[in-house]
Amino acid sequence: MIAPPDRIPLPRKFFDRPVLEVAPDLLGRLLVRSTPDGPITVRLTEVEAYDGPNDPGSHAYRGRTPRNEVMFGPPGHVYVYFTYGMWFCMNLVCGPEGRASAVLLRAGEVVEGADLARERRAAARNDRELAKGPARLATALGIDRALNGTDVCATAATPLRILTGTPVVAGRVRSGPRTGVSGDGGVHPWRYWIDDDPTVSPYRAHVPRRRSGSS
DNA sequence: CTAGTGATTCCCT
DNA sequence: GGGAATCACTAGC
Numbered sequence: 001m002i003a004p005p006d007r008i009p010l011p012r013k014f015f016d017r018p019v020l021e022v023a024p025d026l027l028g029r030l031l032v033r034s035t036p037d038g039p040i041t042v043r044l045t046e047v048e049a050y051d052g053p054n055d056p057g058s059h060a061y062r063g064r065t066p067r068n069e070v071m072f073g074p075p076g077h078v079y080v081y082f083t084y085g086m087w088f089c090m091n092l093v094c095g096p097e098g099r100a101s102a103v104l105l106r107a108g109e110v111v112e113g114a115d116l117a118r119e120r121r122a123a124a125r126n127d128r129e130l131a132k133g134p135a136r137l138a139t140a141l142g143i144d145r146a147l148n149g150t151d152v153c154a155t156a157a158t159p160l161r162i163l164t165g166t167p168v169v170a171g172r173v174r175s176g177p178r179t180g181v182s183g184d185g186g187v188h189p190w191r192y193w194i195d196d197d198p199t200v201s202p203y204r205a206h207v208p209r210r211r212s213g214s215s
Numbered sequence: 216c217t218a219g220t221g222a223t224t225c226c227c228t
Numbered sequence: 229g230g231g232a233a234t235c236a237c238t239a240g241c
Contacts, residue, residue, distance in 0.1 A: 048233070050233075057233070058233090059233075062227085062228095065226080065227075066226085067225085067226060067227085081225095081226095081233080082224075082225060082226090083224090083225085083232055083233070083234065084222080084223075084224080084225095084231095084232060084234050084235080085222070085223030085224035085225070085232085085234095086222070086223055086224075086234075086235075087234055087235070089233065089234080091233090104233060106233085123235080123236065123237095133234070133235070134233070134234075135233095135234050135235065136234085136235075139235095178233075179233070179234095180232090180233050180234075181233060182233095185233095202217095204234090206233095
């Protein structure tokens with residue numbers, strides 16, 4: 001069996017580059033989640049770059065902690081975090097090792113295993129919403145804490161892989177401020193998405209939440 | 216379509 | 229203790 005040209009795993013050197021190069025280059029790539037019932041494959045349509053300790057929006061901004069430890073490790077590994085008491089989101093660590101830069105996978109188009117994704121995403125009103133948003137994408141693929149640190153470049157069988165897919169030409173890539181990032185971290189146009197793609201999540205500016213019941 | 220709000224747990228200060 | 233790289237749901241236009 002020879003793999004089709006769009007289903008060749010991306011090598012580790014793909015991720016061992018500055019995060020601002022890797023992030024737009026991930027658009028159009030295929031993220032494959034292996035499950036006992038079969039694969040679920042997502043074509044990436046929206047991502048965000050986080051550039052390590054120099055980036056106020058990054059989880060690594062204040063240094064290494066138990067939670068962000070994977071970000072400080074080698075490129076090509078998955079950083080999964082838990083947020084808002086309910087959701088998981090996933091990142092891909094970029095190079096060079098120790099810089100703690102990573103790409104948040106924000107949205108994608110389910111191109112294989114939509115039936116399996118629908119089971120996990122019963123609230124989705126249509127297939128475009130299956131992976132429209134970082135926590136939705138993680139939910140659709142069944143990503144949780146157990147996947148934290150997974151090597152997507154491993155040669156042995158892994159629960160998660162990244163394949164070549166069809167890279168998006170520069171003219172179809174758009175960029176803008178990152179979603180939900182506050183303060184100085186919000187000024188950088190480090191969110192990248194495929195122009196005019198219906199699976200890209202709506203932009204939400206950061207809004208600090210006040211506690212209910214007091215003023 | 217937009218805007219507002221509750222849910223629910225973990226992490227870090 | 230405060231707030232978080234979010235989502236689902238509702239109301240209103």
